[in-house]
Amino acid sequence: MAIIVVGGMIGAGKTSVAKLIGNALGSDIFYENVDDNEILPLFYTASEEEQELKRYSFLLQLEFLSSRFYSIKEALVHRNNVLDRSIYEDWYFAKVNNDLGRISNLEFSIYEKLLTNMLEELDELPKKSPDLMIYLTGSFDTILKRIGIRGREFEQDINLVNYYETLWSGYDDWVDNHYHASQVIKIDIDKYDVVNNPADAEVVIELVKNKLVEMGQLEPATK
Template identity: 80%
Template structure:
């Protein structure tokens, strides 16, 4: 039984990698709630005044936390599942928005209390955490290029560049020094294009396979 989370910046290609790994494992992907998330476009497009009045950043983090908690509960009771981003990364996004003043200190404390209560509930499940994070890292230019390629209009505003850069600049440090839920396999997306180069897709799956073997976890990978 292997539970794998795919982590990384906005636009890093998590969904493509999650589907690739899940297909190799013959299992299911638990997706990040983007298409049915009414708050997400508002988070990107609302003015600062609207953000302040409506508290969209805080509401968005609660929405993601709720959907992520459901996903992780479902994934942890089944075999060989893949999560498109982890509940642990939600904390990082919330902290960055707190640092930027978009989420107040009081809201952040409430968020942490709720997250901690949710994580305590996981103690009732057969597994308490994922086995492996496949972490997608890369240059800021690559991130921006891929955000552009996927074409979500609300993500393209030039005013978002500072926000993206703040998230990106601290992500590697958070994974290296603060993420302790599982082992980590780092994939440099400057060197991998699993969508357009089949050889890169095969190479990534082989790296995941080797890592799981190293961890003494049996799966159905190839």
């Protein structure tokens, strides 16, 4: 069986897909640390002045990096896990916030050194990296709709739309040209809604299982 990470934009449905695939494969599931993250609401709601003074963007990236490092260390010890976003995507968020001026060049340099050290530590584990990323991709309209439906109050501010669009606009390029940790299967969230359409959920499960069979990570189903 494989180690699988589920990647994609804020609101894309990573948690739902991780749960769906984890249950279908009988895997443990490692969820992104959101509910217990005290910095996340501050990152979304602080004014520019507060962001500059408190450095919430940098602190948030360190918090996520720490929790994702912990999760992937636990996952890579075994052969059968699903992670709701992984340490590999964390760099992309840090880079976008650096480009936007929310993380300084010095902070980003420190962040990259820490990430490099963490990834080198992973080389010492029984398994070095995931086998497969399930990447959820789709239109920006669908992303905004799903963020709205999810209803986290701190994500709803209209002033965040430009930030979301900046993240969204470069995500496909990051996956296509900068992510090399594993093979990738793309799921079009404009086409498949695994939460509200059971038939879509079954299709996504089969797409992932077929990919794992192709990779030699899953035995073909017997007729």
